[in-house]
Amino acid sequence: MAEHPTAEALLERSHRLGADPRNTNYAGGNTSAKGTATDPVTGTDVELMWVKGSGGDLGTLDAGGLAALRLDRLRALAAVYPGVEREDEMIAAFDYCLHGKGGAAPSIDTAMHGLVDAAHVDHLHPDSGIALACAADGQALTKECFGDRVVWVPWRRPGFQLGLDIAAVKKAHPEALGCVLGGHGITAWGATSEECERNSLHIIRTAEAFLAERGRPEPFGPVLDGYEPLPDAERLARAAALAPAIRGLASTDRPQVGHFTDSDEVLDFLSRAGHPRLAALGTSCPDHFLRTKIRPLVLDLPAGAGTAEAIARLKELHTSYREEYGAYYERHADAHSPAMRGADPAIVLVPGVGMFSFGKDKQTARVAGEFYVNAINVMRGSEAVSSYAPIEESEKFRIEYWELEEAKLRRMPKPKALATRVALVTGAGSGIGRAIAHRLVAEGACVVVADRSAQSAAVVADELGGPDRAVAVTVDVTSEQQIADAFAAAQLAFGGVDLVVNNAGISISKPLLETSAQDWDLQHDIMARGSFLVSREAARTMTAQGLGGDIVYIASKNGVFAGPNNIAYGATKADQAHQVRLLAAELGEHGIRVNGVNPDGVVRGSGIFAGGWGAQRAAVYGVEEERLGEFYAQRTLLKREVLPEHVANAVFALTGGDLSHTTGLHIPVDAGVAAAFLR
CATH class of the missing domain: 3.40.225.10 (Class II aldolase/adducin N-terminal domain)
Structure with missing residues (x-):
């Protein structure tokens, strides 16, 4: 054409x-x-x-x-x-x-x-x-x-x-x-x-x-005392702390992905005396309010209000917002109107902090925020030379609930299984973690690629399609602060976290008498302690959201199988395996499911095997290192080599929706190692 x-x-x-x-x-x-x-x-x-x-x-x-x-x-x-x-x-x-x-x-x-x-x-x-x-x-x-x-x-x-x-x-x-x-x-x-x-x-x-x-120089009026933007570091920390709770509120009707904006236009608007009046008038251009809803939810507290106070007030305002939106629908709907699509806000404004926007995916959430910035610019221009006077509420309803818009929504493809879900995968810069990240994005999730190597994490995030689908964070799972920072980055990027995969690890293969206390401590610090720290931070975020969630441990058949020269690694994997059971029992009341995957040796594409573990295990079994994968395959019942993609498939099986009533489970992905059968 x-x-x-x-x-x-x-x-x-x-x-x-x-x-x-x-x-x-x-x-x-x-x-x-x-x-x-x-x-x-x-x-x-x-x-x-x-x-x-x-x-x-x-x-x-x-x-x-x-x-x-x-x-x-x-x-x-x-x-x-x-x-x-x-x-x-x-x-x-x-x-x-x-x-x-x-x-x-x-x-x-x-x-x-x-x-x-x-x-x-x-x-x-x-x-x-x-x-x-x-x-x-x-x-x-x-x-x-x-x-x-x-x-x-x-x-x-x-x-x-x-x-x-x-x-x-x-x-x-x-x-x-x-x-x-x-x-x-x-x-x-x-x-x-x-x-x-x-x-x-x-x-x-x-x-x-x-x-x-x-135009006049200050169309939004004077700056309100106490509503000025918080300093940069404090503002981002406050936004990250508020994001999970706000996302939970915005997902009352259906799960949403979030986006955070603290642009100069937003912060200036929220600092001015006129912002409550103007925000209440809503947006005007049809392209705007179809994405932002007719008006935002605005926190009516100064920037210095504490996080707990702000969240409590946001919950009250959210209840009122939903009631008002329902009343708006009832005022204008008739027998031919489409059903109400949901009463949650798409835009939440927090003075001194910024704007949280929401949508069915990251792009939709980001674009909604961009449209509200457009609306702020429109208000500024109108107020500079006159007064802002958007179209009547009844006309907004005629467009928002237009049958032609409804038909457009019906033509949209069915959402993928993990649409709206935000995943954080540790050790995602290579091997199993990378494969898991790819599978989760392919199924519709947004992914936080967490790895000790900033370069590896950035490469994988780029492979996944960039910031609307994945962001990279550098995290050593032995550091509580780096883990907290990684979750904060996830909350700023996507609004929260719904799915965590504990995959980061190392492998030390030595006989008991050659295993030092330092070997033992390093192995346990990274995998047992690291998994605990990541899961604890995940639980904090997930309970704040109130949306449930999934925590998946990439454990090992070595957690139940006693192999030779493997005391530190095997004991650590057994620790992780029991963390699954303990956390499943504790977090179930919050709708958080905790499950595990037990792979056999994944040689191809594995950062662990390439880092020396492969050579060590090959020496133990008396085979050439390049034939280790084949050796592992031949000792299984199915005679098949386990690849990173097979582990990723198991993670999706646990989190994709079909096993919604399963928690505390370990899935073997080992091609059949009879000695590792769960009892």
Whole structure:
């Protein structure tokens, strides 16, 4: 589809516009271009329109994200339009205008592009444009800012009628290069792609300059005493301490992943006297409140309030928020409205600390936070030159619970088994830990890659897809402080932790008389003591969240099998094995399940075996080191070598949902070592 030069040029324009957040927000707005192509059926020329389809993002748009429509058929729809009360029916009619197979589904804004008599159209959501669109006297300010070159269009929900309205404005104002859509955004047009892009940028930059030059210096009011940002280190520590409790509240209806932001815009907004009033007014642009809900939950305590006091107050406010959201739904819902999707906040604001945002995955949570920063910028601009006046609550409801939005949600793929879960895996920089991290991410989890080697952890986190899926932390599991710091990093990155895998370890293979006290202490410090410390920190986080959780120990068949020259390692694995039973008994009341995996020797890809353990065990058994894996396989009932991926499979089996009522279990992953059968 995009081989056509008009479509290629549209993609290039879209990428330039979408690359600058001043122009539009993530996945916000759409662009189009009209041109002529050959009809493969008749061989004659046909007029087409290429337009960004539903759900795409301008900055990353590709050919598959465009819809191609026959312009004659699209414009003919005006003759059969049944009126604004039935305008939603026109979405289905767009399918009859499509040209060829493939491409994206046409979006609700398709009419805006097709009905406007211009070869190229941009519809964008810049903060500066929305600030004028959401100002109490936005129409007068638009006239003052642009004269006759940009026309005001009163608020109307996106749809076919808005397309007709803008087409009429364009026809009535031939001197205009675009319009400001009340409560929404901007639309610009041009005879060429270059002219359209130039007009879009002119509207955005002119509005920015107008707000800066005409606006008052402190639109959010004076700084409130006690609401100033906490110092950096204290602020991050407070955010990490609050995150699990806040995530638990935001996950009352369904589990959510969190994101934390302490940008200057957020901290300044929360320090000012006007923030309670403005936050209560909610967001306005449809792209904003569809992701942020119509308003955030705002902690009404100063920055110096203690963590326990803040959490107690947040719980009270959360109860009120849910009641108010339920009342909002009841005020506006009718017999045809979709069911309420959940009453928890998507945005939680804590003065002096920052913003916590939530979603079905990390990207959704992060983007929700970005949209609320957009909303803050909009409020600042509106308040600088006028007063912020978002669209009516009833109109917000019409969009939030629009059947077309509900249909879009129904088209979403089914969540993966570990979607919304946050995992922390120790020793994840190589071998078994790396394989576990890969499997958990493949099943939808976010993963904190914890390893003593910062470089190894960073490499694995990058393999997993970067910060929306995985973050790297450096942690020596013998250090209580480093473990606490690792969990704090997890809480700042994803809101908390639901799944912990105790995998970090070393192996010392010596006979009893050659095993020193130092060998014994080192082996136990890393694996027995380290697992205990990690599990204790995990329990703190999980109980604060109140969402249950999983702790999995990568133990060993050596915990039940007495092999030669293995006193320190075998005893440590037995310690870990009994920690599983003890913690399963203790943490069950919190919904935390504790289980173990007992592998046999995992040679290939193992950091432990590569670090000398392989050579030691090969010497014990009198085989060449490179044949150790084969040796282990031949002593099993199945004659199969155990690989890191097999251990990862067992971790997923324990945590993926099917064994929801299982705790205190050890799963052998040893290809069948009869001497290690559990009794």
